[in-house]
Amino acid sequence: VDVCLRATHRRLEIAVALTTDLTREAARIHRLAATSAVALGRLLAGTALLAITGKHEGSTSVQILSKSRIGQIYADCTDDGDARGMARNPDLAFPVGEAERASGRRSLHLAVHPGRISVVRRVASGEYAQSSTQLVTGEIDEDIESYVVHSDQIPTVVACDVVLGEEDAVVAAGGVLVRTMPDGDRDELGRVADRLRGGALARALEASPSAERLLELAAPGAEVVDAPSPLRYRCRCSRERVLASLRMFPVEDLASMVGDAKPVEVNCDLCGRKYPVQPEDLLRAFEDLIKAEG
Ligand SMILES: [Zn+2]
Numbered sequence: 001v002d003v004c005l006r007a008t009h010r011r012l013e014i015a016v017a018l019t020t021d022l023t024r025e026a027a028r029i030h031r032l033a034a035t036s037a038v039a040l041g042r043l044l045a046g047t048a049l050l051a052i053t054g055k056h057e058g059s060t061s062v063q064i065l066s067k068s069r070i071g072q073i074y075a076d077c078t079d080d081g082d083a084r085g086m087a088r089n090p091d092l093a094f095p096v097g098e099a100e101r102a103s104g105r106r107s108l109h110l111a112v113h114p115g116r117i118s119v120v121r122r123v124a125s126g127e128y129a130q131s132s133t134q135l136v137t138g139e140i141d142e143d144i145e146s147y148v149v150h151s152d153q154i155p156t157v158v159a160c161d162v163v164l165g166e167e168d169a170v171v172a173a174g175g176v177l178v179r180t181m182p183d184g185d186r187d188e189l190g191r192v193a194d195r196l197r198g199g200a201l202a203r204a205l206e207a208s209p210s211a212e213r214l215l216e217l218a219a220p221g222a223e224v225v226d227a228p229s230p231l232r233y234r235c236r237c238s239r240e241r242v243l244a245s246l247r248m249f250p251v252e253d254l255a256s257m258v259g260d261a262k263p264v265e266v267n268c269d270l271c272g273r274k275y276p277v278q279p280e281d282l283l284r285a286f287e288d289l290i291k292a293e294g
Pocket of ligand 1: 219235236237238268269271272273
């Protein structure tokens with residue numbers, strides 16, 4: 001079962017997420033090949049960690065727009081642990097190099113770098129804050145870390161990974177986010193980074209996929225501060241949102257669907273659910289689009 005644990009250690013704030021089941025669900029829905037699965041899995045874990053450690057109520061969305069093969073990947077998560085995501089190119093499967101095999105950690109650099117990462121933090125009142133930075137390595141967890149360090153100005157370490165097994169099935173996935181409190185021990189933060197980097201997190205996930213084990217790896221002796229909270233893959237799409245999304249279709253596509261005057265199915269990009277759309281709904285969306293475009 002996927003969970004998030006929060007802990008403290010030497011005035012460091014620690015969050016650990018086990019995300020195996022939700023990464024498997026993402027891989028199943030989007031039929032992800034190996035590299036795409038590792039990329040979206042790292043993004044899902046990192047996004048869940050940001051959502052759960054944010055001092056706000058609402059959801060956190062992270063989008064990577066890459067100039068490399070992966071194209072676009074997206075994940076969002078609510079503050080109570082409903083996560084979902086998608087990869088524009090689900091079929092990437094790069095060969096695994098010698099160094100990756102030895103460390104247990106796949107490299108995403110060639111698939112993802114260069115590009116930008118942007119984060120939207122929505123708050124319950126409906127307001128939101130958005131900012132973006134350049135990707136530093138394309139490894140995704142390192143890019144999320146760099147984003148947080150720049151945007152929040154708080155020394156932070158983020159490590160996320162996905163371990164694949166036979167036929168590239170997801171064996172385990174998870175992540176750790178650690179940041180200093182005011183007067184936190186920055187040397188200890190550096191040691192936390194050393195314990196997680198170089199594939200150490202992936203090897204720990206493979207050996208013993210539990211949130212407690214990840215916490216023990218990051219900060220031995222850390223004190224858990226509240227009960228584990230659940231994480232899950234859950235989409236928040238609805239018929240209304242799908243109908244609203246029709247207005248984003250290219251006008252000629254919508255015109256041709258209206259011309260056919262037949263019911264169509266529109267899929268949610270994030271969970272694959274199919275929504276039947278009737279000709280009158282298509283016509284209404286088309287009219288709205290024409291009016292909006294003047
Ligand atoms: Zn959906």
